[in-house]
Amino acid sequence: AQSVTQLDSQVPVFEEAPVELRCNYSSSVSVYLFWYVQYPNQGLQLLLKYLSGSTLVKGINGFEAEFNKSQTSFHLRKPSVHISDTAEYFCAVSDLRGYKLSFGAGTTVTVRA
């Protein structure tokens, strides 16, 4: 079984400042890793995913994440945030057999002017 820990429940940040959301996972097997964003009263949208290959993954809306196998981490970063980035962010993991996404508890990002 896999589990995900998002280390920050809330991250307030000023507009145009950088942001990092931390995610650690636990698994005895190889995994796929994902970051999803959920805007208020919306479904989940995939920001980026790591399946294999380069450990630096670029996603939509200027986000990127780095997979670190030795530290079992998959932290999400954006160099300059906008007000519109205010949302809930979920890190998720699935094993290579698939079918089940295990989500972290989520990080609420609030961007202030």
Add this chain to the structure above:
Amino acid sequence: DTEVTQTPKHLVMGMTNKKSLKCEQHMGHRAMYWYKQKAKKPPELMFVYSYEKLSINESVPSRFSPECPNSSLLNLHLHALQPEDSALYLCASSQDQVLLEAFFGQGTRLTVV
């Protein structure tokens, strides 16, 4: 078309009512999922359909009854629900049961009164 469409967007039902949630995708995906999300929590997997057959039931109470009439449609039939079943119900789909990428609908906000 990368959309998963859920109807209705909002639903209020009494504890003795029978209602259904509908989910539709036209991406040719062969795996479809129902998730339940309570406020300020991550989504929790309820059911997985793979090639129109129920492959996973995460010990969901029988008052929730899923149905997959064809490869594009997924229903969730609701009967005799409790107020604690009030939540956002999310449908998702992926190409197959190996989760390389899941697409989520906007959800149905269900309130049981």
